[in-house]
Amino acid sequence: MKRLKILIPILGIVLLGACNNAAPTQEAEPSPTNTLDKTEGQAFVEDDVSNPNLLQVAIKSADHSTLVAAVQAADLENALVNAGPLMVFAPVNEAFDKLPAGTVEDLLKPENKDALANILKFHVTPGKYTKDFLKKFKKLGQANDQSVKVEVKGDDVYVGGAKIIASVEASNGIIHVVDAVMLPPTE
Amino acid sequence: MKTRKIKLFTAVAASLLLASCGPQTNNKKSGGALSSSAAEKVYVAPGEHDEFYAFLSGGFSGNLTVYGLPSGRMLKEIPVFSQYPTSGYGYSEETKPMLNTSFGFVPWDDAHHPDISQTNGELDGRWVFINGNNTPRIARISLTTFETEEIIEIPNSAGNHSSSFITENTEYVVAGTRFSVPIPQRDMPIKDYKSNFKGSLSFISVDPEHGHMDIKFQLMMPGFNYDLSHPGRDKSHGWFFFTTYNTEEANTLMEVNSSQNDKDFIAAVNWKKIEEYVNNGGGTMMPAEYAHNVYDESTHTATTTMKKEVLTVDPLKVPGAVYFLPTPKSPHGCDVDPTGQYIIGNGKLSADLTIHSFDKMIAAIEAKKFDGEAYGIPILNFDDVLAGTVKSGGLGPLHTEFDGKGNAYTTFFISSEVVKWKLGTWEVIDRKPTYYSVGHLMIPGGNSRKPFGKYVVAMNKITKDRYLPTGPEMEHSAQLYDISGEKMELLIDFPTHGEPHYAAGCPADLIKANSKKIYRLDENKHPYAILSPDQAKVERKGNEVHVYMSTIRSHFTPDNIEGVKVGDKVYFHITNHEQDFDVPHGFAMIGQNTSELLIMPGQTKSSVWEPKKVGVWPFYCTDFCSALHQEMQGYVRVSPADSNIELSWSLGDSDEE
Structure with a gap:
């Protein structure tokens, strides 16, 4: 188990890195973990005793049904339940609604899986910081290998232009609920 | 003595002869696992679970291994009688008391015979008990936490070998002394052993709710060696049987002097009486x-109580309670079949097995047909109690288990084999070689009323060429046989840790649903626990410094501590705030004269550090807990003994803004 535990976060990182759609590289081969069956992995461990993890918290939140659907479409469930710690900036359903009409539907199409995954990973930071603690940062390194700006305005904290409106602890990290979808910078 | 030697020699020679032209001819080049589908039978696909748990004693490792x-x-x-740096057992302040004895702290023992708790003679999967042989102790291990919860020392005992066997409803765990000793201990000439030394048989009651152990009474028997024991089953429930050797009461050159009598005894004890x-x-x-050391799950802490007296019973004062059954050749294993009718004496220097009949024993007792007495204890007539003899053709029978289908399986040490034979007819049905010199064997539930007769595990003493060589010291070797058919089939070899004397097996379904995932933080009653990181603090009491620390992915709170001085005794009390299955954190401090701690979710453990050098010294998490595991570290500033730097602590304070 110990060994597995070491392996999974590393694989997780490799996976997160390997699928970076924003900066595709020729030698990027699909990681062998991509062959994981849809029902295999830590997301499918039966455990009703531990405190809920990031994915379980998100699934229980009615305000995050679009986000959860996107995570499932991008096959990112297992990444959200690993040892972490992870900080997830979770746009509420209304934030997705504010995107141009048809954007979400497009992203959920199988052929856009990589683009969707890239956007979702831009909402994830390896690490776990409270909203107050985030005030110490100027930027964060996100799971899609890009950086996101942190701004403090009065008592509010904005990450990639999205305002943190609530925070929920999970067993393997923290969810900061945000009011906007954070779009990865295109360079 | 001379004739004895010759007899032994011829027996060995005979067995060699048997071995060379006997059953061993059909192995090795038979095509092995693939042709017989053995590989398929032991293959548990990745992610799938095994069908049985097996708890193998670790022998001189002092621990119990789970397979x-x-x-x-x-x-x-599972650490039991030995300090175990992997988890900090016996090193942490909370678990050190588990290894306390009347001799002080004893960080090791020789663990022998695990036995799983029972209800109505069937495995109930609640606890497993195991004996410490060297400094007599019995341990109880929880099968929900898989942690040692209790250890009780056995006074008036030495070489606690005929232990730790469980009665049908876990009323008692029984511990018999292998070495007789002066009781009470006193300064006396060794040569006066005979009739002055005594052998104690301890009956330890087990609280049906919590499993807590208490010595109910000790039966003070003649100064023989009490080797192994087994409770009666079903019809013989209420009796306990102990093999003896050295009824000669020799005290030197035992290998010769305690083998003089043609027969020793099985002691039958009516414990209900x-x-x-x-x-x-x-x-x-x-x-x-x-x-008496008890670990409390809510405080995550063990405490020791020193007991001051024990109740002893003179067998002569309880008429009808103890009888001797003559049994040939220094019997070792003492086993009772699932119906309780047959008591098997495995005469370790013999080729044969002696089977006594419980019904015949009762009839002989009722008819008062005795063949003399030993120290006032009636001896029954061998022929009156004998049910049968298994003429096995092997040599050196040690232990017998049962498959619940009317068959028994006996190990033979000298001829290295398992022999399957039929209860009642005593005919040998099959025999298979072991590799090499087998001791105990185990069928899950195979010593209970309800065996699960699918596999037998043979635990061998000698490994030699079975695996890649690893220098002079090799792990011991076990073999697994399929016993579902008429003939046994060897399936696999696997190395075992320490010396597995005996094992207890259990269907996984009886245990796995109860296995604990985390300790609830809100149920943590440890006096130094902190339930929230904002309770973290550092306190000084004279030269003692107590650090109330918490861990969560991926930091310690606090992680910077100043004001510690050379000569201080620093206690790190660390509460793991994770509430997530299988996310322990570790703790280790540079130069600490102890092991790391491994702290389970919701648990508190404490570790002592006595800094000797001025400087700034790091500590870190030893378990790869998370993607930021490498960042999980901290510093303690150690100042000279006469420094006046105040204690301070922090997390996340930094000057650069």
């Missing part, structure tokens, strides 16, 4: 000194 069957995969090592006697005020309380 899955049929794969032979080791799942865990003695229990009644004791419950009615019988027995003599004598001064004694022994430790």
